[in-house]
Amino acid sequence: xxxxxxxxxxxxxxxxxxxxxxxxxxxxxxxxxxxxxxxxxxxxxxxxxxxxxxxxxxxxxxxxxxxxxxxxxxxxxxxxxxxxxxxxxxxxxxxxxxxxxxxxxxxxxxxxxxxxxxxxxxxxxxxxxxxxxxxxxxxxxxxxxxxxxxxxxxxxxxxxxxxxxxxxxxxxxxxxxxxxxxxxxxxxxxxxxxxxxxxxxxxxxxxxxxxxxxxxxxxxxxxxxxxxxxxxxxxxxxxxxxxxxxxxxxxxxxxxxxxxxxxxxxxxxxxxxxxxxxxxxxxxxxxxxxxxxxxxxxxxxxxxxxxxxxxxxxxxxxxxxxxxxxxxxxxxxxxxxxxxxxxxxxxxxxxxxxxxxxxxxxxxxxxxxxxx
Amino acid sequence: xxxxxxxxxxxxxxxxxxxxxxxxxxxxxxxxxxxxxxxxxxxxxxxxxxxxxxxxxxxxxxxxxxxxxxxxxxxxxxxxxxxxxxxxxxxxxxxxxxxxxxxxxxxxxxxxxxxxxxxxxxxxxxxxxxxxxxxxxxxxxxxxxxxxxxxxxxxxxxxxxxxxxxxxxxxxxxxxxxxxxxxxxxxxxxxxxxxxxxxxxxxxxxxxxxxxxxxxxxxxxxxxxxxxxxxxxxxxxxxxxxxxxxxxxxxxx
Ligand SMILES: Nc1ncnc2c1ncn2[C@@H]1O[C@H](COP(=O)(O)OP(=O)(O)O)[C@@H](O)[C@H]1O
Ligand SMILES: [Mg+2]
Numbered sequence: 268x269x270x271x272x273x274x275x276x277x278x279x280x281x282x283x284x285x286x287x288x289x290x291x292x293x294x295x296x297x298x299x300x301x302x303x304x305x306x307x308x309x310x311x312x313x314x315x316x317x318x319x320x321x322x323x324x325x326x327x328x329x330x331x332x333x334x335x336x337x338x339x340x341x342x343x344x345x346x347x348x349x350x351x352x353x354x355x356x357x358x359x360x361x362x363x364x365x366x367x368x369x370x371x372x373x374x375x376x377x378x379x380x381x382x383x384x385x386x387x388x389x390x391x392x393x394x395x396x397x398x399x400x401x402x403x404x405x406x407x408x409x410x411x412x413x414x415x416x417x418x419x420x421x422x423x424x425x426x427x428x429x430x431x432x433x434x435x436x437x438x439x440x441x442x443x444x445x446x447x448x449x450x451x452x453x454x455x456x457x458x459x460x461x462x463x464x465x466x467x468x469x470x471x472x473x474x475x476x477x478x479x480x481x482x483x484x485x486x487x488x489x490x491x492x493x494x495x496x497x498x499x500x501x502x503x504x505x506x507x508x509x510x511x512x513x514x515x516x517x518x519x520x521x522x523x524x525x526x527x528x529x530x531x532x533x534x535x536x537x538x539x540x541x542x543x544x545x546x547x548x549x550x551x552x553x554x555x556x557x558x559x560x561x562x563x564x565x566x567x568x569x570x571x572x573x574x575x576x577x578x579x580x581x582x583x584x585x586x587x588x589x590x591x592x593x594x595x596x597x598x599x600x601x602x603x604x605x606x607x608x609x610x611x612x613x614x615x616x617x618x619x620x621x622x623x624x625x626x627x628x629x630x631x632x633x634x635x636x637x638x639x
Numbered sequence: 640x641x642x643x644x645x646x647x648x649x650x651x652x653x654x655x656x657x658x659x660x661x662x663x664x665x666x667x668x669x670x671x672x673x674x675x676x677x678x679x680x681x682x683x684x685x686x687x688x689x690x691x692x693x694x695x696x697x698x699x700x701x702x703x704x705x706x707x708x709x710x711x712x713x714x715x716x717x718x719x720x721x722x723x724x725x726x727x728x729x730x731x732x733x734x735x736x737x738x739x740x741x742x743x744x745x746x747x748x749x750x751x752x753x754x755x756x757x758x759x760x761x762x763x764x765x766x767x768x769x770x771x772x773x774x775x776x777x778x779x780x781x782x783x784x785x786x787x788x789x790x791x792x793x794x795x796x797x798x799x800x801x802x803x804x805x806x807x808x809x810x811x812x813x814x815x816x817x818x819x820x821x822x823x824x825x826x827x828x829x830x831x832x833x834x835x836x837x838x839x840x841x842x843x844x845x846x847x848x849x850x851x852x853x854x855x856x857x858x859x860x861x862x863x864x865x866x867x868x869x870x871x872x873x874x875x876x877x878x879x880x881x882x883x884x885x886x887x888x889x890x891x892x
Contacts, residue, residue, distance in 0.1 A: 272763055500761040502746050506739045513737050516698060517751055517810060518725030523758040 273490055276497025284576045285486045288325075291318065292482020296475035312471045315478040319546045321586050322481035326488050326539035328566040328578035330532040333492055335564065336573035337501065338528050339508035341426075344433030345536050346559035347440050348408035350550070352537030354444075354451060355407055357550040358391060359400035360460040360468070367461055377459070378452045388450040397464055404541040405534045411436075412533030413526065420522040420529075425511070434557055441555035456551025468545050481542045485579070488535050492575055495528070504528060505573075565604070568611050571618030580619050649712065651676040651814055651844050652697065657706030659692055659868075666692040667703070668868035674814070679836070679845040681855045681876075684865030685888065690848040693865070694816045698731050699724040711813070726756065730812030734819045736799040740792035744783055744802055747791055748774050751806035773809070781805040797828065804835060815839065817847040821854050833857040852876075 277285075295310050295318055302309040327349050334340040366373040370380040374387055393399040415436060419429055447453035466473045495501055507514050507521045514521050544550045553559075562585075570581020585607070592600045615622055652674040659667040667689045674680050682690055695701035696708060699721040708716040714727055725731075739747050752773065755764055766774075778784045781801045786794065791802060807815060817836065821829040833854055836845060849855055855862060855876055862879050864871040866888050872879045879885050 268763060271765075275765075495762070498762050499749070499755070499764050499766075500758055502742060502750060503758070503761055505741060506750055509739055509741055510737055512700070512721070513733075513739070514750075515721035516725055516731045517806075518722050518756050520722040520756065520758075527758055 272498065273494045276493030276495070276501070277490070278493070278497070281489060281493045281575055284579065285489050288322070288482050288486045288489065288579070292322070292479045292486070296479045299471060299475050312474045315471075315474045316546050317590065319474070319478035319481045320543060321583050322478070322485050323539045323543040323546070324563075324566065324586055325579040325582040326481070326485045326542075327536050327563050328570065328582040329485070329488050329492060329575065330535040330539065331563050332567045332572060332575070332578040333495070333528055333532045333535070334525075335567060336578075337496055337508060338504050338525055339511075340525065340529065341430045341564070342433045342532075343430045343557065343560050343564065344435075344437035345532070345563055347433075347437035347555055348412065348533040348536035349540035349543070349559075349563075350437075350440070350444075350552075350554035351408045351411065352404045352540030353544040353550045353554060354457075354540075355394070355400055355403040355537070356541035356544045357457040357460075358394040358451075359397060360463060360545060361457050362391070362395040363463065364459070364461045368459075376452075376457070378455065378457070379450070382447055384450075391450070400541075404537050408533040408537030408540075409530050412530045416526045416529040420525045434560065437555050437560050438557050441552050441557075444552035444555060452551070454552065456549060456553075458549040458551075460545060460548055463545050468548065474546070477542065477546050481539075481546070484538055484542060488538075489575060489579075491531075491535075495531070496575065500524070500527075562604070565608055565611075567618075569607065569615070569618055571620030574618075574620045577618050577620040584619065649676070650674060650709075651678070651711060652846070653707065653709040653712075654693075654697075655707040655709075657693075657696060657703045657708060659689075659696060659701055659703050665868050667696065670706070670865075670869055672863060672870065674844060674846055677840075677844055679840040679847065679858065679860045681858055681860055681862045682846060682848045682865055683850065683852075683855060683862060683879075684871075688865040689868040690865055691818060692868075694731065694818055694846075694848065697724075697816060698729060722756070725810075725812075728811075728813035730807055730810045730815045732803060732807060732815065732817045732820065734822055736796070736803045738791040738794075738799050738802050738806070741790065743788050743790055744794070744805075745774060745778070745787040747802055748777055748805055748809045751809040753809065753811045777805045777808050780808065800828075800832075804839075807839070812843065814844045814846065817845060819848055819850060821849065821851050826853075829854050830857065 295315060298308055298310040299312065299315055327345065330348070331342060331345045334342050361376040364376065368377040370377055372380050375384055379387070394403070415432070419432055424432060443449055444451055445454055451457070460468050462468055463473065496504070503514065503519060504524050507519070507524050511521055540554070566581040566585050567578045568581070569585055570579065571577025588603065589600060592603055611618065617625070650673045652672070654670055654672040657667050657670045658665060670689070670693065682693070684690055692701060696703050697716060699716060699719055703717055710716050710724070710727055710729065716724055719727070739750065742750065749766065749770070752770060754770070755761055778787050781804060783798065783801060783805065786798065791799065794802060820836070821832050824832065829851065836847060836858065839845060847858070861874065862876050863873045864879050864885050871888065872882045872885050
């Protein structure tokens with residue numbers, strides 16, 4: 268039954284996308300591990316790290332698209348779920364440091380020693396176990412999404428108001444996480460990670476594995492999203508997006524539909540954030556900043572809202588541009604982002620994916636006009 | 640919940656003393672109305688008389704401030720939401736055709752088809768043989784087999800009207816509320832719509848709100864005249880047309 272569910276959404280396009288993502292996640296790490304550093308085919312570790320980061324962003328974009336593109340919920344707070352997943356991973360990584368910290372305290376992370384903590388705060392218990400952290404990575408964002416969605420969807424908050432609520436959520440979390448007495452590292456967040464599951468986070472082999480895992484996660488999320496969107500549930504979901512009250516008058520309880528995708532999407536974002544943190548080596552409250560969530564929406568808009576492949580293309584394209592521009596012309600990046608947003612809204616309402624079908628349609632239309 | 644004496648009525652739809660106010664303005668003012676099972680009722684009245692508000696109250700979109708709304712002798716519609724009321728068997732057709740533009744004709748019908756509504760069941764559901772048969776029947780009734788895989792957005796206005804009728808057949812409600820179905824239609828289309836409604840009325844109860852007198856005459860059913868949120872007169876079209884109060888507020892303008 269589960270396999271049938273997962274296969275029902277697998278159109279040819281999606282299959283190609285899944286295989287492509289997996290290919291990236293297998294070939295690049297292998298070229299890093301198997302090729303000698305002198306070889307032209309050797310992929311350096313920084314490339315793996317960069318691609319791994321992009322893959323996590325792509326998962327976040329897919330999560331945003333699931334609620335925005337397919338259910339019409341313009342979330343401006345999804346980076347919060349990403350950051351929460353990241354913090355859960357960060358807590359696990361902090362506890363792996365053990366007595367190797369600067370203060371050498373076997374139990375308390377450095378920042379706690381520095382702030383004169385006498386004992387581990389209650390919510391840090393369990394995070395020394397990977398399985399526990401793994402559960403929390405999914406659970407914490409999901410529960411927050413469930414709580415927020417429950418109130419918002421049942422009170423029928425929609426449109427701009429819903430966007431404002433999600434934005435307020437991430438802003439409030441940012442302010443909370445900035446506080447030292449939250450017990451999560453405050454301003455500085457968590458960093459100086461040593462190892463994950465016993466392997467050094469700095470080693471090439473770990474980087475290769477994390478890059479592969481990020482690709483695997485994205486591929487799995489693509490399959491799950493495809494199955495959800497391709498099911499009868501998915502048909503009802505897009506119908507809710509297009510004509511919510513009509514669906515109510517047909518007897519659909521639309522809150523359930525919204526809540527399910529919202530929670531699923533938050534969980535996906537959380538996993539993406541958890542994979543992101545060991546690759547960049549730090550998690551701090553700036554991950555909650557409202558701009559991050561807005562950027563994620565932009566990736567989806569650029570790639571193509573309401574398609575599964577669009578958000579992935581968008582996340583890669585925009586972040587590639589960002590990496591390039593912040594290196595080459597740092598002052599320009601923010602303006603470029605703003606200009607991109609305007610350009611996409613005006614000229615590419617369906618993003619890169621839409622542009623492609625626009626061109627194709629124009630081609631066939633022209634062909635059709637040629638007299639036989 | 641205890642059954643009050645009024646609730647043991649045989650009426651399919653029972654409205655008693657229904658009042659709805661928007662910021663003090665009474666869109667419905669102590670409105671009472673009875674629709675018998677199998678009946679088709681036409682509701683007429685000038686703009687702003689409260690006809691659409693009445694439908695909003697029956698379908699759970701608007702909560703009345705006062706009054707009783709009972710369906711099928713037992714269900715208190717003032718306590719239920721839109722989804723519950725739709726599931727009980729009340730369907731609604733809006734003035735402008737509202738189909739799901741990004742879905743195919745067939746998927747539009749599938750979404751409307753009576754039966755599965757809960758999200759977790761729909762995740763795993765595949766259309767059953769019975770459902771496919773029923774979809775085939777409806778497609779042939781509305782003569783859209785050829786367009787079944789076309790996106791609804793690409794249909795003409797008339798085809799959308801037909802699709803919506805197909806969706807109502809698929810939903811198969813006990814009571815159908817139809818709001819101004821012939822607004823903006825040609826005479827021929829108006830006549831066809833009257834025929835279709837009479838056909839639907841053979842198996843469903845119908846309440847139809849309309850301005851167009853020719854259309855109401857073609858339906859040939861009992862008429863309720865609404866004015867300023869209350870019932871002004873009730874009877875055959877000829878009877879109500881002869882009522883001097885009706886002439887004054889509505890027909891004689
Ligand atoms: N949501 C609302 N808020 C305020 N006034 C409303 C609302 N809905 C309807 N009304 C008012 O109630 C009156 C009845 O409206 P309606 O039921 O749409 O009339 P009809 O369908 O008979 O033309 C109108 O004066 C309208 O302006
Ligand atoms: Mg009206």
